Amino acid sequence: MSFVAYEELIKEGDTAILSLGHGAMVAVRVQRGAQTQTRHGVLRHSVDLIGRPFGSKILYSTDIALLTMMLELRPGSVVCESGTGSGSVSHALIRTIAPTGHLHSVEFHQQRAEKAREEFQEHRVGRWVTVRNQDVCRSGFGVSHVADAVFLDIPSPWEAVGHAWDALKVEGGRFCSFSPCIEQVQRTCQALAARGFSELSTLEVLPRVYNVRTVSLPAPDLGAGPGPEAGPDASPFRSGTPMKEAVGHTGYLTFATKTPG
Numbered sequence: 001m002s003f004v005a006y007e008e009l010i011k012e013g014d015t016a017i018l019s020l021g022h023g024a025m026v027a028v029r030v031q032r033g034a035q036t037q038t039r040h041g042v043l044r045h046s047v048d049l050i051g052r053p054f055g056s057k058i059l060y061s062t063d064i065a066l067l068t069m070m071l072e073l074r075p076g077s078v079v080c081e082s083g084t085g086s087g088s089v090s091h092a093l094i095r096t097i098a099p100t101g102h103l104h105s106v107e108f109h110q111q112r113a114e115k116a117r118e119e120f121q122e123h124r125v126g127r128w129v130t131v132r133n134q135d136v137c138r139s140g141f142g143v144s145h146v147a148d149a150v151f152l153d154i155p156s157p158w159e160a161v162g163h164a165w166d167a168l169k170v171e172g173g174r175f176c177s178f179s180p181c182i183e184q185v186q187r188t189c190q191a192l193a194a195r196g197f198s199e200l201s202t203l204e205v206l207p208r209v210y211n212v213r214t215v216s217l218p219a220p221d222l223g224a225g226p227g228p229e230a231g232p233d234a235s236p237f238r239s240g241t242p243m244k245e246a247v248g249h250t251g252y253l254t255f256a257t258k259t260p261g
């Protein structure tokens with residue numbers, strides 16, 4: 001990596017700055033197969049960093065866990081997603097829907113689509129995923145009425161809501177869109193309601209971490225002489241207090257249901 005030239009995508013050997021919250025930044029040397037532990041969870045360089053644009057926000061496993069549950073995914077589910085990006089969410093989706101389901105993943109950036117295809121083969125999950133290199137807002141997912149669920153992680157999800165409806169099974173299915181800004185959420189909800197989706201809800205995952213420790217407090221001196229619990233023998237106890245710093249906002253997850261009608 002040259003520190004005077006600009007590059008769009010993170011690659012092996014680069015130095016990436018991880019912004020972990022207010023005042024918490026870490027420089028890491030990006031290496032295929034390496035992992036970096038953060039207080040928000042582990043970052044796998046091959047999946048979470050390499051191939052992603054500098055400035056990306058990482059979708060944490062807590063968000064992925066929520067969307068997997070709320071999309072009601074299980075082995076055998078057929079899912080449509082866009083964009084593929086680094087393939088991080090795709091890997092999680094594939095692990096859930098294998099061995100009988102399928103993922104249709106759409107990415108309009110040619111190099112990213114090719115890289116994702118290569119990595120799916122390398123990680124031996126290629127049989128469960130079809131990557132299409134096209135604009136989901138203009139051309140949709142390349143399939144109609146096959147999906148149990150649709151997941152959008154693109155800047156203008158409202159432009160793909162109609163295609164999401166068409167990709168979902170005639171008998172219905174679930175929709176989710178990930179957006180960092182509330183204005184994107186508002187536009188997406190308007191498009192969802194206009195297209196006939198129901199059960200709209202937007203969730204934000206903010207895990208609360210507790211600091212658990214054993215404490216031993218001195219008995220209070222109330223001036224009435226030693227009480228039954230006073231003195232150095234007061235037994236220690238476990239205390240849990242919320243950490244002062246909360247985990248930062250990654251984005252809003254907007255869910256909706258297509259119901260046959």
Ligand SMILES: C[S@@+](CC[C@H](N)C(=O)[O-])C[C@H]1O[C@@H](n2cnc3c(N)ncnc32)[C@H](O)[C@@H]1O
Nearest residue numbers: 083085086087088089107108109135136153154
């Ligand atoms: C935030 S990233 C997706 C991250 C992905 N969920 C992951 O796990 O890495 C957004 C991706 O969507 C792609 N994208 C944006 N607009 C698109 C569109 N209209 N059609 C297809 N892909 C699009 C971008 O090229 C980019 O790779």
